[in-house]
Amino acid sequence: MNLFDLSGKTALVTGGNGGIGYGIAEGLAQAGADIVIAARNKTKTSDAVGAIRELGVKVKGIEVDVADEASIRNMAKGAADLTGHVDILVNNAGIGIRKLPQDYQLEDWNKVLDINLTGSFLCARELHSHMKENGGGKIINIGSMTSIFGLDWAVAYASSKGGVVQLTKTLAVTWARDNIQVNTILPGWIHTDLTRGIREDFPDRYTHILSRIPDGRWGEPADLAGTSVFLSSQASNYVTGISIPVDGGYTSF
Numbered sequence: 001m002n003l004f005d006l007s008g009k010t011a012l013v014t015g016g017n018g019g020i021g022y023g024i025a026e027g028l029a030q031a032g033a034d035i036v037i038a039a040r041n042k043t044k045t046s047d048a049v050g051a052i053r054e055l056g057v058k059v060k061g062i063e064v065d066v067a068d069e070a071s072i073r074n075m076a077k078g079a080a081d082l083t084g085h086v087d088i089l090v091n092n093a094g095i096g097i098r099k100l101p102q103d104y105q106l107e108d109w110n111k112v113l114d115i116n117l118t119g120s121f122l123c124a125r126e127l128h129s130h131m132k133e134n135g136g137g138k139i140i141n142i143g144s145m146t147s148i149f150g151l152d153w154a155v156a157y158a159s160s161k162g163g164v165v166q167l168t169k170t171l172a173v174t175w176a177r178d179n180i181q182v183n184t185i186l187p188g189w190i191h192t193d194l195t196r197g198i199r200e201d202f203p204d205r206y207t208h209i210l211s212r213i214p215d216g217r218w219g220e221p222a223d224l225a226g227t228s229v230f231l232s233s234q235a236s237n238y239v240t241g242i243s244i245p246v247d248g249g250y251t252s253f
């Protein structure tokens with residue numbers, strides 16, 4: 001028996017058309033899962049679907065805005081159409097708006113919270129009854145180093161990512177009886193579009209962060225694949241409500 005085999009499982013990855021979400025979708029597909037990629041940008045989604053198809057699994061792209069409840073409902077229906085079931089939900093879609101707390105507008109605050117925290121809650125709530133009826137499921141939420149640490153230009157982002165950890169614990173203890181395991185991955189500093197601005201516009205900050213990473217490098221999206229496969233597979237059936245840093249040692253330094 002291969003504890004990490006995901007053959008016959010279907011994974012829905014929000015924000016799976018690029019960055020960390022794509023790294024996770026690719027890892028789950030390599031472990032045998034069929035994949036649904038849900039995000040806003042149709043071109044990026046179509047490219048990601050094409051690349052995942054090369055891995056020999058079933059794959060589908062769906063347009064969704066996780067800040068919109070009706071859009072999430074459509075996404076859940078469309079996702080279940082691929083194979084008849086969704087076994088794994090990865091709440092990965094997320095954004096950041098960088099400003100100091102004293103300069104933050106309510107509109108920006110709400111936008112970040114709506115996508116990063118409320119969106120994760122709504123996607124999980126939408127899939128709950130489906131997973132329960134199917135005998136169980138796996139939900140992976142994506143937190144951040146700012147689930148743990150404060151960060152001057154990330155007041156809404158850090159608040160949303162702290163909330164994601166508590167959302168995870170609450171869903172985990174409530175849905176354990178439905179055989180749904182809910183966990184959080186806390187990515188460290190990963191090269192993606194989200195962090196491109198740090199690298200290009202704030203090289204001193206980029207280098208300072210690098211100097212704090214024991215592994216001596218920023219992470220790549222593929223670094224998130226292994227932990228995602230573990231948390232999606234039967235290997236983690238007695239693991240729920242926890243947060244796993246995937247950070248090259250950053251939180252231990």
Ligand SMILES: NC(=O)c1ccc[n+]([C@@H]2O[C@H](COP(=O)([O-])OP(=O)(O)OC[C@H]3O[C@@H](n4cnc5c(N)ncnc54)[C@H](OP(=O)(O)O)[C@@H]3O)[C@@H](O)[C@H]2O)c1
Nearest residue numbers: 015019020039040041065066093094144187189190192194
């Ligand atoms: N990079 C890091 O160092 C790092 C560290 C810790 C945590 N994270 C978290 O990892 C996740 C992925 O981030 P990333 O670094 O990979 O950034 P990214 O490359 O910018 O990816 C963000 C993804 O979210 C999707 N998205 C954004 N808003 C959405 C919405 N309203 N509805 C649906 N999809 C939406 C985007 O696709 P569309 O634009 O097509 O919708 C994109 O696929 C985020 O939750 C982020 O907070 C990143």
